[in-house]
Amino acid sequence: MALVLLPGLNNLIEDISDEKKLAPAVVEAALREALLKGYERYRRTLYLGISEDPFEEDYFSNFDVGLDLEEEGYRVLASKIIVEEVESEDHQIALAEVQQVADDAQIGDTVVLDVTPEKDDFGRMAAATTKQVLAQKLRDQQRRMIQEEFADLEDPVLTARVIRFERQSVIMAVSSGLGRPEVEAELPRRDQLPNDNYRANATFKVFLKEVSEVARRGPQLFVSRSNAGLVVYLFENEVPEIQEGSVRIVAVAREANPPSRSVGPRTKVAVDSVEREVDPVGACIGARGSRIQQVVNELRGEKIDVIRWSPDPGQYIANSLSPAKVEMVRLVDPEGQHAHVLVPSDQLSLAIGREGQNVRLAARLTGWKLDIKNAGEYDQASEDAVVAELIAQRQEEEALQAEAEARLEIEQAARAEEDARLRELYPLPEDEADYYEEEEVAEAEYEPAPEEAPQATEAEAR
Structure with a gap:
């Protein structure tokens, strides 16, 4: 078949490449795939209204499209296997037919033939399919480019x-x-x-x-817009001390979408200073609150509490409940990270916050389970009894969990041992292949070296 001309093919590829920001080779590949889909559509339309579509899903896998950029056209090519008797004309070709042009052809060889239909025979449906597939492939390539561009x-x-x-x-x-x-x-x-x-x-x-x-x-x-990483980024850009490394953000707890509309978005940020003379909280707030105000404005009025991190858990917990004033923090179960926070009666609602938001964020920030208690009504003896019961319950649960994990490990080890025994008695094909390969390697490694000929003595040489 003759080359199907596509006038302006090179300009078309260049225009698409510039418009979609894709490499010309990518556009060419998309065009070849689209033309191949168009050819497939053309072949299928030949059976419309006559009989059922005889083509399976991968029927056209041996077909390809070749673009000729010099002459600006394309050809449809089919790879066919040489056989004695042809059963599928799209996938096979008779040996006698090939030998008319190539005497050395043999059965099992593959030949590539030009099967391009005439341009007028291609049809509107095939042309429409080509156009749709090309547009889809270009979109897919753009999305892949986006993924690669933004992933790293x-x-x-x-x-x-x-x-x-x-x-x-x-x-x-x-x-x-x-x-x-x-x-x-x-x-x-x-x-x-x-x-x-x-x-x-x-x-x-x-x-x-x-x-x-x-x-x-x-x-x-x-x-x-609700991710805590956005808060970190905004502080890094507004606070030079964070950029320089003298102040660091240790933890962030954010509730950008509270469960109730009566509670607004709120964030707690724990900061620490590497240098003693630098006040980390003051650096983040700025003169007259100028720095933190920029962050608040970008987050559309979200409340932000900047608190100082401390290596002492009790002090850290007390700071995290800001702006409430804490009287005492009792670490009742350090191993289970459970603490009682004692506050004056007039600070109780402030420490808990509206609908529990303040203590909830403080717990997320510190990683401790916090119970806010009224300092004036706190009964240490009864509270310790309750906590002791909770600790015993937690330890019992941990022991049961450890026992279950140990039992699972024993069962897995026994199962692996049994599998190994069965494979030794009834080896799988891949095991036998590995065995023979190892034997061959061992024989090659331990093959004795050829004996060297003895050196002639001086007398024998004479």
């Missing part, structure tokens, strides 16, 4: 612009850097902030949460 991004915080809304998600345009085209990212409902106003073209700082493969959509970017 050093800075996880991006500037995003609202472009549209889909159900409860906000679709935003983001870019990985200067000169790179914007791509779409999804901000799900659970990652939005209640105080944000997501109007069209509004810009926000977002945290790149993940780049994942979504069924039927390919690689997809998911961003978040």
